[in-house]
Amino acid sequence: MDFSIKTFDSKNTPAQLKTGCIVVGVFENKKLSGTALAIDRKGDLSAAVKSGDISGKAGSSLLLRSTDGIGAERVLLLGLGKEESISGKDFSTAAQAAARVLATLGSPDAVLALPFDNVKERTLPWAIQCMVIAAREQAYRFDETKSKKDPAPTGVRKIAIAVDAAGGNAAKAAAAQAVAIANGMDLTKDLGNLAPNICTPTYLANTAKKLAKQFGLGVEVLDRKQLQALNMGSFLSVTNGSDEPPKFIVLKHMGGKAKDAPTVLVGKGITFDSGGISLKPGGGMDEMKYDMSGAGSVLGTFRAIAEMKLKLNVIGVIPACENMPSGRATKPGDIVTSMSGQTIEVLNTDAEGRLILCDALTYVERYKPDAVVDIATLTGACITALGHHNSGLFTRHDDAHDALADALLAAGKASGDTAWRMPIEDSYQEQLKSNFADMANIGGPPGGSITAACFLERFTRKYTWAHLDIAGTAWKSGAAKGATGRPVPLLTTFLVDRAQSAAGK
Numbered sequence: 283m284d285f286s287i288k289t290f291d292s293k294n295t296p297a298q299l300k301t302g303c304i305v306v307g308v309f310e311n312k313k314l315s316g317t318a319l320a321i322d323r324k325g326d327l328s329a330a331v332k333s334g335d336i337s338g339k340a341g342s343s344l345l346l347r348s349t350d351g352i353g354a355e356r357v358l359l360l361g362l363g364k365e366e367s368i369s370g371k372d373f374s375t376a377a378q379a380a381a382r383v384l385a386t387l388g389s390p391d392a393v394l395a396l397p398f399d400n401v402k403e404r405t406l407p408w409a410i411q412c413m414v415i416a417a418r419e420q421a422y423r424f425d426e427t428k429s430k431k432d433p434a435p436t437g438v439r440k441i442a443i444a445v446d447a448a449g450g451n452a453a454k455a456a457a458a459q460a461v462a463i464a465n466g467m468d469l470t471k472d473l474g475n476l477a478p479n480i481c482t483p484t485y486l487a488n489t490a491k492k493l494a495k496q497f498g499l500g501v502e503v504l505d506r507k508q509l510q511a512l513n514m515g516s517f518l519s520v521t522n523g524s525d526e527p528p529k530f531i532v533l534k535h536m537g538g539k540a541k542d543a544p545t546v547l548v549g550k551g552i553t554f555d556s557g558g559i560s561l562k563p564g565g566g567m568d569e570m571k572y573d574m575s576g577a578g579s580v581l582g583t584f585r586a587i588a589e590m591k592l593k594l595n596v597i598g599v600i601p602a603c604e605n606m607p608s609g610r611a612t613k614p615g616d617i618v619t620s621m622s623g624q625t626i627e628v629l630n631t632d633a634e635g636r637l638i639l640c641d642a643l644t645y646v647e648r649y650k651p652d653a654v655v656d657i658a659t660l661t662g663a664c665i666t667a668l669g670h671h672n673s674g675l676f677t678r679h680d681d682a683h684d685a686l687a688d689a690l691l692a693a694g695k696a697s698g699d700t701a702w703r704m705p706i707e708d709s710y711q712e713q714l715k716s717n718f719a720d721m722a723n724i725g726g727p728p729g730g731s732i733t734a735a736c737f738l739e740r741f742t743r744k745y746t747w748a749h750l751d752i753a754g755t756a757w758k759s760g761a762a763k764g765a766t767g768r769p770v771p772l773l774t775t776f777l778v779d780r781a782q783s784a785a786g787k
Contacts, residue, residue, distance in 0.1 A: 283421050285414055285457050288393060288442040289450040296444060297321040297352060302389025303438065304354035305380055307396050309365035310338040317395040317444070318359070323351035330359065337361060340372035341379040345387075358383055360396065367402040374698060377413045381420040385437035395444040398453075406449055407456030408696060414460035415467070415698075415771070417441060422468060424475045424764065462589040463697075463774050467767030470575070470582030474757060474765025478554035478571040483529040483602035486551055486577055490531045490600070493581065497588035500534030516620040517601050517641040520634045523558055523611025524604035530642070531577075533584050533598035537591060538784060543652035544595035545780060547773065548642050550635045550658035551577030551602030558605045558631030559613055572765060573635070575756035576657040577602055582770040587777055594781035599646055601638040605631070617719045621645060622741055627719035635660050636737045637723060643741040653686055654747045655776075656738065657769065663730030665754040672702040673769055674751035676735035679706070682746045690748055690776055697771035701750060710736045 307315030336344040342361030363372035398409040494501035521528040552573040621644040677683040694700040713725030725733030
């Protein structure tokens, strides 16, 4: 799918445009948007609105053909909600509706002539990104493992976004950034949707190597012997029951100044989670192939920032393995020693994500990072707390960590990939006490997502850190089962904002 920017001024108007379809806006008060009024020379659009054939509510639509006096073959009237203030939610709903209609048209091309710069508390780049990602989401297919491929999409393949001439450069930059994010999301979705016998730790490592070769990134993959030499006893304890070799993947995008401390992303890479000896129930266990979604989002984010040539130093760290039961598997009651030297009593082997992440979080100390964000499908408790709308955001409560949390929350809001901040307090740490080790790996059902974050926090006290629990947002179940590509938009926007901030210093 190709996206481009088309600029208009007093001499070059949308009414003169020759295209298969032009998309214009309608409001709930039965008024046409400015562009719709400009092309409605013969009154066909006004008549359609007055007839009641379209309500103007966000997401409503009406397709007209052969409208008199308009150069386009089709006109798609798109409901935008209230005229006085197009909300971000209404615009997003409208963008998704437009993407669905365009995917069904016989036209190869379309022009979106919508009020992109008139969305309440949003910018022109935000609106363009919203539309691009909606179109790419609609076009996404995963049929790699089917013997008969899905029918190729036949809808609109070339989309031009119409803006005033004054906003042309900003719009082009926004569209390029949105396409890069969509490409990153597609990679993340592909990795999540692949079967776990295909997307193994080795597969993730090879994907990282391909990205490195394609975009000139640094890459290093550590194997079991190297992990043993690093004393990563906690990570390795999770790998004991599996025949698949573990991989510890490091990606480097060094686009900033040599002296600048890097931002580090750490992604949980459990390519299949059976629960180990503390075996999960069989129903829905197939969805545990998505337990590498944190790793997938790191790879997708690197795909996006590498395409953007982002001027920022970013390091990605991915501990990858399976969690399987066998005669070699770690048992409840076992005590393991982490890379940090802290000992952990394993009360439940299904709380394995924190066991691999804690060693990765210790490993990244060597980079003297400016900030570290770990991303993990860590707890079902986070789904209970926040559902499937917001990722859980956890960090310490002080000025540096509050600033990091605010930056992540702002990036989530700006990208539509939202997060909600949850607490980390010493009172929750009490639940992790063990009679036999420095800590237990679980703290019981109450506040399960919080105690999991508290566990990770114990390994991050030498730098500024935040944790994203994406268990409720990384994939969908049911008829629409599949990976969502989240939180690539949040992470990429966060890194773009940091790059812009660094450039301004």
